[in-house]
Structure formats: C-alpha cells, structure tokens
Amino acid sequence: xxxxxxxxxxxxxxxxxxxxxxxxxxxxxxxxxxxxxxxxxxxxxxxxxxxxxxxxxxxxxxxxxxxxxxxxxxxxxxxxxxxxxxxxxxxxxxxxxxxxxxxxxxxxxxxxxxxxxxxxxxxxxxxxxxxxxxxxxxxxxxxxxxxxxxxxxxxxxxxxxxxxxxxxxxxxxxxxxxxxxxxxxxxxxxxxxxxxxxxxxxxxxxxxxxxxxxxxxxxxxxxxxxxxxxxxxxxxxxxxxxxxxxxxxxxxxxxxxxxxxxxxxxxxxxxxxxxxxxxxxxxxxxxxxxxxxxxxxxxxxxxxxxxxxxxxx
Amino acid sequence: xxxxxxxxxxxxxxxxxxxxxxxxxxxxxxxxxxxxxxxxxxxxxxxxxxxxxxxxxxxxxxxxxxxxxxxxxxxxxxxxxxxxxxxxxxxxxxxxxxxxxxxxxxxxxxxxxxxxxxxxxxxxxxxxxxxxxxxxxxxxxxxxxxxxxxxxxxxxxxxxxxxxxxxxxxxxxxxxxxxxxxxxxxxxxxxxxxxxxxxxxxxxxxxxxxxxxxxxxxxxxxxxxxxxxxxxxxxxxxxxxxxxxxxxxxxxxxxxxxxxxxxxxxxxxxxxxxxxxxxxxxxxxxxxxxxxxxxxxxxxxxxxxxxxxxxxxxxxxxxxxxxxxxxxxxxxxxxxxxxxxxxxxxxxx
Numbered sequence: 001x002x003x004x005x006x007x008x009x010x011x012x013x014x015x016x017x018x019x020x021x022x023x024x025x026x027x028x029x030x031x032x033x034x035x036x037x038x039x040x041x042x043x044x045x046x047x048x049x050x051x052x053x054x055x056x057x058x059x060x061x062x063x064x065x066x067x068x069x070x071x072x073x074x075x076x077x078x079x080x081x082x083x084x085x086x087x088x089x090x091x092x093x094x095x096x097x098x099x100x101x102x103x104x105x106x107x108x109x110x111x112x113x114x115x116x117x118x119x120x121x122x123x124x125x126x127x128x129x130x131x132x133x134x135x136x137x138x139x140x141x142x143x144x145x146x147x148x149x150x151x152x153x154x155x156x157x158x159x160x161x162x163x164x165x166x167x168x169x170x171x172x173x174x175x176x177x178x179x180x181x182x183x184x185x186x187x188x189x190x191x192x193x194x195x196x197x198x199x200x201x202x203x204x205x206x207x208x209x210x211x212x213x214x215x216x217x218x219x220x221x222x223x224x225x226x227x228x229x230x231x232x233x234x235x236x237x238x239x240x241x242x243x244x245x246x247x248x249x250x251x252x253x254x255x256x257x258x259x260x261x262x263x264x265x266x267x268x269x270x271x272x273x274x275x276x277x278x279x280x281x282x283x284x285x286x287x288x289x290x291x292x293x294x295x296x297x298x299x300x301x302x303x304x305x306x307x308x309x310x311x312x313x
Numbered sequence: 314x315x316x317x318x319x320x321x322x323x324x325x326x327x328x329x330x331x332x333x334x335x336x337x338x339x340x341x342x343x344x345x346x347x348x349x350x351x352x353x354x355x356x357x358x359x360x361x362x363x364x365x366x367x368x369x370x371x372x373x374x375x376x377x378x379x380x381x382x383x384x385x386x387x388x389x390x391x392x393x394x395x396x397x398x399x400x401x402x403x404x405x406x407x408x409x410x411x412x413x414x415x416x417x418x419x420x421x422x423x424x425x426x427x428x429x430x431x432x433x434x435x436x437x438x439x440x441x442x443x444x445x446x447x448x449x450x451x452x453x454x455x456x457x458x459x460x461x462x463x464x465x466x467x468x469x470x471x472x473x474x475x476x477x478x479x480x481x482x483x484x485x486x487x488x489x490x491x492x493x494x495x496x497x498x499x500x501x502x503x504x505x506x507x508x509x510x511x512x513x514x515x516x517x518x519x520x521x522x523x524x525x526x527x528x529x530x531x532x533x534x535x536x537x538x539x540x541x542x543x544x545x546x547x548x549x550x551x552x553x554x555x556x557x558x559x560x561x562x563x564x565x566x567x568x569x570x571x572x573x574x575x576x577x578x579x580x581x582x583x584x585x586x587x588x589x590x591x592x593x594x595x596x597x598x599x600x601x602x603x604x605x606x607x608x609x610x611x612x613x614x615x616x617x618x619x620x621x622x623x624x625x626x627x628x629x630x631x632x633x634x635x636x637x638x639x640x641x642x643x644x645x646x647x648x649x650x651x652x653x654x655x656x657x658x659x660x661x662x
Contacts, residue, residue: 099646106638113633233462277474284463295455
C-alpha cells in the first residue's frame, strides 16, 4: 500500500475521528470563551485537571457518566477562577491564563502523586466502549468511521450542534456574541456583561475538561503525567483556523486529526528512513502554518482581551 | 462593585502587595500539606531548611536560581513590551544545542576565547528562535502566544532527534544524551569543589545590563512606550515593529544563555530533561518581580528556594514535591491580584 492509498483506508478515518474528539470538545470550549471576549490560556491545565478528575471518579467506583460530570464541574471551577480574575478584576488574560494552566496541572499532579505514591504501572479503568449505532453503522466506510465510536465521541459531535444553536439561535447566544464584540451595547440592554462573560468562561472550561476526560476515559484507560501534551495550545490555533465558528472549528479539528492519524501511519511505513521525531513535529508545524494562513483574514471578536469596566469608554 | 484607579499608591501599599500574596500562597499550600497528612509548620520548616539551612543547601538554591534569572529576564524584557514570549523553553534548548555543538571539541580554542564564543553563539541561537514568531507577529499579525508555545514542542522533538542522531554520545550506552563539553568550554566553579558556577555571576550581570537598558537608554524607553500603548508610540514616531523585533532578539538571547549556562556550567551535556520547565517558571519569576530586572534576581532565588526546599522536604516528610509547582502557581496568581489592588481601589455602590 503506498502513502496515497492510506488516505482511503477506513482505519485511518476511524482513528481520525477518535483523535478529533477531545480536540472538538476543547476547541468548542475555547471558542465560547473567545466569543465572549475572553482568551483562556488555562485550557492546557484545565484539560489535565479534567482528564484526571474524570478518570479518578471512575477508578473510585463511579459511573463513567458521573466521571464526565465531575470533570466538567472541575473545569467549570477553574473557569470561574479565571473568569473572576480577568472579568471583574480585569487582570491580564495572558498572565492569568498561564497561571491557571500552571495551577490546574500542578494541583492535578500533586493529588495524583498523593493518591498513588509509588507506581510501576498506572492503574486502569474500564473506559467507554465503542457503541455501533444500529442501522447507521452498517453504511459502508462512513458507518465504521463515524457511527462505531464511543458515546463520548457522539457527544462531541452533538455538542457542536448544540453550541452552534445556542450561539446563533437563542437570546443568550446573542448576548454572548455581543459581549465579545461590543459589551457596552449589551450593558445598554440591561444585561450584566460581567456575568455573561464569567458564565461563558465556565461553560467553555467545562467543555475543555470533558475534552481532557476523553483522553483517560475513551482514548485510553489510564492517567499519565504530561498526557495532554500541548493539545490545549493546538485547540487555540484551531479556534483561529475555524474563524470562531463551531462548524468550521469541527472541520478544522477533524482535518487536523486526520493528518495526525496519517502521520502515525507514514511513520510506521517510512520510520527507518526518516527520524520519527519529524513526523511527531508535523502536527505542531501544521498548527503554526494554519495560523499564518488564517490570521490574515481572521475576524477576531472585536472585544477579545479588552477588559470591560462599567461606565468607562 | 467597581474599580477606580488610584491617583497614587503609597509605599506601604506597595510593600503590602507581595507580603499578602505570600501569605495567601502559604495558607493554600498549608491546606494541601494538611490534606497530605503532614504537620503544616514543621513541613514548611523542612522546606526552608532544605533551601537555606546549610552551606550546601544555600549553594544549591543559588545554582538552581541561575537559569531562572535568565528565563525570568527573558520574560520580563518581552512582557514589558507586551510581546508574549511563552517560548523561553525552546530558546533555552536552542542555546544548549549550540553550546554542545561548539563545546564538545569541534573548535579547539583556549577557554578565554571558547567560553565567550559559546555564550554569544548560544544567545544568538535563542534570539533567532524567537525571531520567527516575532516576524510572524509584526508581518502577518499571527498571535505570538500560540506560535511560541507550539515551538516549545517542536524544538524539544528536534533535541530528541539530535540526541538519537548526530549529537548522540557514542559512549552513552544508548541513552539519548550528547557527549560532554570539553574542559575549555566548561564554566569555572565559583567555589572549588561546589556546584555553583560562573553562570550565576553572568546571570546577575545580565540583570544589571537589562536594568541599564530599560532605565537609561532610548531603546529601553521605546520598549516601555510600545508596551504601554503601541498606537500612541507609533504616533510619537517610534518604529513599533522594529522595537518589537529588537525586544524579541534580546528576550530570546537571554533565554538562550540559560541553556548555555546549564550545559556548560552544571550538567556538562545535553539531555531531554535539561530543563524541568525553566522557560515557563521564568514567566512566574518575571511577574513576581513586577518585570523589574533587578528584582528578578531576588524572585528567581525565591522560586529556586521553593523547588530545592520542597525536594528536600518531600524526601523526608512524604508530601509530593509537586507542592512546589502549586506554590509557584498560586503565588503568581495572588501576586497579580495583589498588584491590581495597589493600582485600583474598590468602591461598593
């Protein structure tokens, strides 16, 4: 099989959709924050915290869905902290976000080491199992790639629709989009900018944490230190690539994941001729390239990173 | 609740800010120590003893602070001009690579020539690593936060590639590590038989130099002007993009020096764990110092003390050493909050 034929194999696309799932959750999460005018660089740490919180809940005997819920709650709590620091207090969103990432990941690793002081191999849980959808999974190619995944992957795709619906079709979505463009206009309508922004950051952070939980509860069955490995930063690039639109962000995440799955297969094929590190670099390089191409016509939310103070112009 | 800018900040308030940030951090970490089942005050005592309790501990703290002074300065310089360089980790490793390439016998020169050469070349490598993201920012408007962050991962993989390929130590028993730098490329120790090396002196000199540039030169003024209000600076005739690029070169160069200093001064060779996140921790060091280059020396020693002390404490008290990372993150967040309250007052109405 040559390099070109790999693109048309079902296994590639099954892997691509699986790799895309955590990115879809976290990209949606970052998108909601940025749509409300808040850059959330806490994403990397929040994913770490979510991956551990979900996994440890199940390890302690909880139900898988309870694990997802706990991860979301932990994410929302870090979101609340970020929101309070950058919205009413107006602190630098860059510095605070880095601080949240450092705090969330170090707290997670602290608790992990506390609960599991000396380990040779990480303890395992029974993760989400593939759930072929009756009927749909029988469709050739698509059925296997899209409709034989785990429940959490279906949730990722449903989340895209729900977030798009809320953002574009509901009053609350309009309020979120407007606080990211022109907060004073929202204030004039008698809506509290502060709470809309904090709420958006909390919801977004909850989604990021579920993205992290996907890694430990669906992709694999254990928690490792450094397992998020820059996925959060890639999601920030994906938001720009998707022009802050849920549908385009989904497309970006799937394309990115397909490329990632493809490089893994190329690596197996040409691993002896080209060092494997070159293949591992490709996703990060691709993210930077995507940013360069898209930044020229990027329609940033106009109030992104602009603190809002009532009555100030 | 609303925040109103203060007309002036009293000295007492300025001193209160770091103290209250420290108190908040200690309370939160105390809680974690209690959760870990250890006695709070004795555990803190062990941290302080581990960091400053003996000549060995003190020298170890200063040794650990050396790369943090460099990366702290790198962040302080860049953040002052609102250039968000989160890629000091990558710049550090590029400096380290160049140090290993030149310092392992490729250029047999006497140490008086070779050491300045690897320092300059390492700084240059770090500077060029940040030049890319800086040009992408000024030319294409690409956000440097994401590009510098992603470069960290790319460069670390590049190091891994080199250590398993061209720079692999033939005597390394298969470990991914480089050969050791030759004696003429090794930074001399400050005290015979101890680990503290010339890098610490160079770091302190760099801090003084950066302070001088900031406070006494036109370039320093331009950096501050661009950071304060880039549009106003442009109206005043300051070439904003050129200042950004020059700032990037200075910041990247400082981070590159951290890599040279760690390899040539302490470790002797390049490995994949040369830096346990010095680049990221440098951001905390810079923020705790309120971006003041001279204060960076003090805050780097403070942060180094937390890490060295927590390592020692963790061995005897059984509290995971990640408590140091928590402490550092909490002190960053509480410091930025405390500083905010020195500049604004809260009015309830």
